[in-house]
Amino acid sequence: MKAVAISEFGPPENLRVVELPTPVPGPGEILVRVEAAGVNRPDILQRLGHYPPPPGVSDLPGLEVAGTIASVGPDVERWHEGDTVCALVAGGGYAEYCIVPAPQALPLPRGLRPGEAAAIPETYFTVWTNLFQRGRLSEGESVLIHGGSSGIGTTAIQLARAFGATAYATAGSDAKCGACERLGAHAINYKRSDFVEVVQEATNGKGVDVVLDIIGGDYLQRNIDCLAMHGRLLQIGLLGSARAEVNLRPIMTKRLTITGSTLRTRTVEEKGAIARELEARVWPLLASRQIRPIIHQTLSFSDAPEAHRLLESGAAIGKVVLVP
Ligand SMILES: NC(=O)c1ccc[n+]([C@@H]2O[C@H](COP(=O)([O-])OP(=O)(O)OC[C@H]3O[C@@H](n4cnc5c(N)ncnc54)[C@H](OP(=O)(O)O)[C@@H]3O)[C@@H](O)[C@H]2O)c1
Numbered sequence: 280m281k282a283v284a285i286s287e288f289g290p291p292e293n294l295r296v297v298e299l300p301t302p303v304p305g306p307g308e309i310l311v312r313v314e315a316a317g318v319n320r321p322d323i324l325q326r327l328g329h330y331p332p333p334p335g336v337s338d339l340p341g342l343e344v345a346g347t348i349a350s351v352g353p354d355v356e357r358w359h360e361g362d363t364v365c366a367l368v369a370g371g372g373y374a375e376y377c378i379v380p381a382p383q384a385l386p387l388p389r390g391l392r393p394g395e396a397a398a399i400p401e402t403y404f405t406v407w408t409n410l411f412q413r414g415r416l417s418e419g420e421s422v423l424i425h426g427g428s429s430g431i432g433t434t435a436i437q438l439a440r441a442f443g444a445t446a447y448a449t450a451g452s453d454a455k456c457g458a459c460e461r462l463g464a465h466a467i468n469y470k471r472s473d474f475v476e477v478v479q480e481a482t483n484g485k486g487v488d489v490v491l492d493i494i495g496g497d498y499l500q501r502n503i504d505c506l507a508m509h510g511r512l513l514q515i516g517l518l519g520s521a522r523a524e525v526n527l528r529p530i531m532t533k534r535l536t537i538t539g540s541t542l543r544t545r546t547v548e549e550k551g552a553i554a555r556e557l558e559a560r561v562w563p564l565l566a567s568r569q570i571r572p573i574i575h576q577t578l579s580f581s582d583a584p585e586a587h588r589l590l591e592s593g594a595a596i597g598k599v600v601l602v603p
Pocket residue numbers: 318319320321401402405426427428429430431432449450451452455493494514515516517518519540541542543590591593594595597
């Protein structure tokens with residue numbers, strides 16, 4: 280099969296199209312003939328050598344795919360050859376064939392093509408488990424989403440709005456702010472305004488109930504300053520820095536919760552549980568087109584270096600997708 284491999288850790292041009300043996304699904308696994316694979320910021324970290332796949336997982340990049348099931352391993356009940364699915368994987372997505380643990384696959388949302396559905400799993404699993412399971416965001420509450428125009432951000436804005444929350448989103452340009460507004464957020468151009476001031480003014484000094492952060496570093500104190508009583512801060516990325524110095528007092532006085540998580544190293548059972556909740560609560564919203572994956576551009580496997588450059592440049596609004 281054709282696949283995109285990381286020849287050695289380094290720049291985007293180290294992504295090379297190679298020929299590899301087609302993998303064979305083991306017990307509890309399915310083999311998907313990939314029609315499209317989503318590109319995510321963690322793929323860039325992996326290419327740079329900062330985000331290795333968990334033990335036993337393909338070292339090819341790619342955390343999500345959509346396509347048709349080519350074969351089914353032993354002990355798989357739900358899926359059959361010929362079913363169309365999209366799936367979360369811990370690696371191996373940039374390939375014509377990809378092994379998927381059966382519980383991590385979902386049917387294609389009704390009406391969506393594989394080229395659209397491939398852009399869903401990584402950000403929807405991440406946002407669902409953080410914003411709603413850990414962060415307990417609920418109807419009538421408010422959330423501040425950093426990187427509102429990112430793959431994660433465009434997903435978080437739509438899900439927050441669909442479940443009845445008010446969304447504030449930061450972004451670094453007017454074009455990105457416009458995209459966030461069209462998805463239903465109150466956008467804040469963080470290069471022109473102080474997001475803490477904007478949030479405090481917009482909420483009459485109350486603050487937001489939840490902050491979803493991908494930056495870290497000096498955003499930590501500012502995120503704490505944005506939170507309302509009983510607020511929750513969800514740390515899911517560190518694009519700024521992993522280190523920060525904070526005044527702990529407001530965590531006590533406002534009774535805040537600071538948490539975070541990574542998705543890739545969770546067990547198949549945990550990911551399967553998230554998949555079932557998504558299928559029940561979010562798939563109907565995708566089928567009715569109330570929410571949708573936001574795709575900036577679709578490129579071929581041979582253009583994988585360009586796909587990474589595009590994401591790294593910060594020019595993308597939403598997701599980049601690769602097709603074999
Ligand atoms: N914990 C998890 O389970 C999990 C899972 C998936 C992704 N993530 C993390 O979530 C974050 C977003 O991922 P994504 O795939 O949605 O990313 P993406 O689409 O590439 O978007 C990243 C955006 O972040 C903003 N940004 C702000 N400061 C930045 C900096 N120093 N370097 C680069 N970008 C910066 C940029 O928008 P502006 O121009 O508006 O600043 C950029 O467009 C990443 O940190 C990723 O590692 C975490």
